[in-house]
Amino acid sequence: MSSQYNLTSNEKNALIALETLNDASPKELADKVEMKMETAMQAAFLLEEKGLTKVEETVTEIFELTKEGKKYAEEGLPERQIIDSISGPTPMDELKEKFNPAVAGIATGWLRRKGWAGIEKGMIVPTGNAEKGSDEIVLEAFSGEQKTFEELGADKNVINDLIKRKLVAKTEDKQRKIVITAEGKGLVAAGITVEEEVAQVTSELLKSGEWKEKKFRPYNIHTVPKPIYGAKIHPYQRLIDEMRRIFLDMGFTEIKGEAVQSSFWNFDSLFQPQDHPAREMQDTFHLSTTSDLPVEYKDNVCAMHEHGGETESTGWGSKWSEEIACKNVLRTHTTALTIKYLADNPEAPVKAFSIDRAYRRETIDPTHTPEFEQLEGVVMDKDMSFSNLLGCLSEFYHRMGFEDVRFRPGYFPYTEPSVEPEVYVDGLGWVELGGAGVFRKEVTAPLGIKYPVLAWGLGVSRLAMLKLGLKDLRQLYHSDIDWLRKSEVCQL
Template sequence: MTDISKIIEELPFYEKLLLKDLEENENISPEEVAKKDNINIKSVMSAAGSLAAKDIITVNKNTEEKVKLSKAGKEFAEKGLPERRVLNVLAYEKEIPMKDLAKKCGLDKKESVIALGWLNRKGWAKIDKGTLKITDKGEEAVDNYGEDEKILKKLFSSQGILKSELTEDELKGLNTINKRKNLIKNKKITSHSFKLNQIGKNIIKHGFEIGDRKEEATQLTHEDLKNGTWKNLHYRPYDINAETPKTFPGKAHPLRKIIEEIREIFLDMGFTESNGTTLDSAFWNFDSLFQPQDHAAREMQDTFYVKNPSECKLPDEEIVKNVAKTHEDGGNTKSTGWGYDWDVDVAKQSVLRTHTTGISTKYLASHEPPLKMFSVGRVFRRETINYKHLPEFHQVEGLVAAEGISFQHLLGILKEFYKKLGFEVRFRPAYFPYTYMSCECEIYLEERHDWIELGGAGMFRPEVLEPLGIKVPALAFGIGIERLAMIRYDISDIRMLYKSDIKWLRDIPLDNGVKLKFDY
């Protein structure tokens, strides 16, 4: 059984004050309470929230939409819609040569386009052999204003109108106006009302005194104990079951969290991290990977070429010579190469890297096997921005080079890597220009009951390794981090990862698949 006396005793001053106001008038609004009791509206809503948490009252929230004219809307309301201004001229002249339309009707170029579109849509006029002519429907409309024009006039003479106050015809007019761009501003107006619950009614029936307005102590301090002031303080009771407000501490961006998770997995597997530059030569980005200089991927529509600097410095002459030889006739790889004259000037071109694999070839050229390396970085491609493509995104690359390793080792490493990411993985044959025995990795999504491609892998071709002086096999694999993030966070639009959607960022759990490290 509810102890009403105990509840009343624990009620703070403002909550009792609000209850007294509700006793007098249950329909009183928060603003009226604030004015009546000469207190801040925030104090009223704070007291109401606390009473609602104790099930003493219910706080009802009502949201309405208020519409008003924008600056452009006011101009149209004042001068008249472009099609109305043309119709007013047509009412007397019946037809206007198209070349004279703007001048005769006092329209600018943009207004002329708008007027013609809406004249056609409303059926007021038609174009015949370069002349705009009024229609029968236009004749009828000369003295009869449409609902869109009427609501425009009504809004012009007001500071804004609640949608709920508009008639059905006015709402139709508003919908027509909304089909034009930037004429209407919409603003949500929120109001609150209170309702006494049974406990609240019982408190009022029981009766209570508000008491004096005095400062309430929320904690006992050392100073209070030392000087004896604790004896005269009024301590506010605590409800340990009361709801607390949400807090939003700073946290890493979800994309950054996944990058750190991947980095930790590689380091746990004994890999060393390497970083390259976002601006690199076509030599490392393409030529070192045995990609011919006339390959379609090198075209301007796929790659960002940089004007300043227009050229990059090439590595040691011996490496450049070996790569050139391999392209032309296969060099010492027993390959026939591509059979063309390799151009050093093409290799010097500056590009924004299109992948991170160039970091792997550069690492192979400067380190002796055995080695295990990974890299994480931004890459750039001339992609059309849409729900699954961006011109800038992240790639992660893994590289292992050692005596005796094989494709079987590659599959084993991949299984362990994806297992640490939390996925079951399977492989299917694939083709990549700089690897042989290549495969694509597919992960199983339990919620979709389906497999989805996530990354590719393969053994580097001899045409890649031999010019760099590597005499042992090397395996490589990589994944797109944004694609992984879309799967992890269940989003269908890649652009969400780069939007400042504060609600989405706040709602993502801190421990969403990411292992956190704490140092004590």
């Protein structure tokens, strides 16, 4: 009868042991059949698939006080410490002097939430109602020990609040029990013969002829094998490498630079006025540090901003401040790298690009993140024209697999003429992927650059979303192991 189930010797031994035990923990079963616990559980799961056992799993939540929770269990919650120390309206500043400012800050919100006190004109005003709360009762109930939810006997919302306040930590204790079914008992009663089974044919068995007398473990050739995922580069990194390779093949030089840049290189050298909205806090990460200004360029840039320097431009007509220009920021675009590279290499020809990260104060949503990758490039040579720029970008997008490319007029403070490249995607229509143009004389003249400069800044992450079929930009940065395993390998 057992032959119809194709039981292995391990399964047979486990089933016989369970018939005696009726039910057992993984350790009890492993000890009974003298196997490793992993082997015994494998047999139990195989028997469960055949309806001969059931593996029952129970999860118990265990709660314990954190270090901060233990402290407040002894000293009282911050709001309790505050309310017990005052008898009438008390200035906030006085409480901050008496207590740790962090404690006073935490307590304020909870005093209002619990209705123990209000805040009026910088004063904490007790309401006269500060009975011991359920959260305080729960903290006392721990008595320095681990407790289950039943042992605490508290409302789940109270425990969740304490967890959010990082006063209580939760762990899970998983317990398994293997139970033999009626069908399993019937099979044992009918008789099971345990024989030594051979799982692998060896040269010794073949030479000696012993294989003729051995019983071989049956194999189910229809069992779906566990998938094996080979090592691969992250899909986003693969696309970045593909873009890098395209520009290297087109004869460009890759450049790198620091994430922290002075406002001079990030804004002023690009002829962005110092009162431009892009410099406001909502767009730029301003740092408390400063950098020295380049002596060879600062006067020329200053003159260009104030009155147009030696060109026909009138500049911005406002006073240019060295103090503003020397302040450091996290680069808002990688153009800060390419403009500095051009200043250091003013002799034609120059073909350079960078693929690196930029930073802006963006609200995180499906299409925006505070950090993003940007593909920046410049070409500087004699007789470079706007049509050369369009041809270069069209070639790049074609090599990336986009058949239809078009350019829409755009505006950027440091290029003229300016365009926004767009590609056509089935189901989405025309999608804008960045900005490009020819650097204005106001940008190149102060840095000693004599020839036309074609420049572009392309959104790498948006391009990656189109190529990978994603609807949420954040998926590029999540550690979704299933998506990473199943993503197709790009052919570079």
